[in-house]
Amino acid sequence: DTGVSQDPRHKITKRGQNVTFRCDPISEHNRLYWYRQTLGQGPEFLTYFQNEAQLEKSRLLSDRFSAERPKGSFSTLEIQRTEQGDSAMYLCASSTTGVQQPQHFGDGTRLSIL
């Protein structure tokens, strides 16, 4: 399967700990997106990369969150000093460059804060 891959699928951690998630996009997709989804809601945009450049950040992305895509391939999303409100599904998507190209999503990492 050559879809978007996310790791881990589930993460349980205590409040105050740091967590890091990884996303491997579809190969040759130079755009990569992070979204967050809470129960009963649709996904909400967090940030977007074109190649290694982070071009857009949502105001949802507080200073405890940082995302990287160092070589323009995989990406990591780190949350520092986790809080209860960070419990959510974190989704990654990728797309090619080009007008109207659809985003293709991974199955997400579900984060639970104890």
Add this chain to the structure above:
Amino acid sequence: DAKTTQPTSMDCAEGRAANLPCNHSTISGNEYVYWYRQIHSQGPQYIIHGLKNNETNEMASLIITEDRKSSTLILPHATLRDTAVYYCIVRVYQTGANNLFFGTGTRLTVIP
């Protein structure tokens, strides 16, 4: 981006066509209509998109009204595996603005 309005939930009998409506009365001329669906515990799945012409692929058909103020996603022969939340999104891609706004979608339940 233009706002979309979808029914909260719908039921469809297995084997019948599922017709999911979406209103987007403030859509502008360069905005595309996208449909995604999300099955429980999975990420959203791209289904189809279009600008003004009707579109069809192996998953579904998209019918856009002539005034572009509404559209309908058609699953021609619904199966139990089509039970999911369906999102209608109106979007124009431009430099510096590439996120999708999902809303809360329509929960489709296919009934045996």
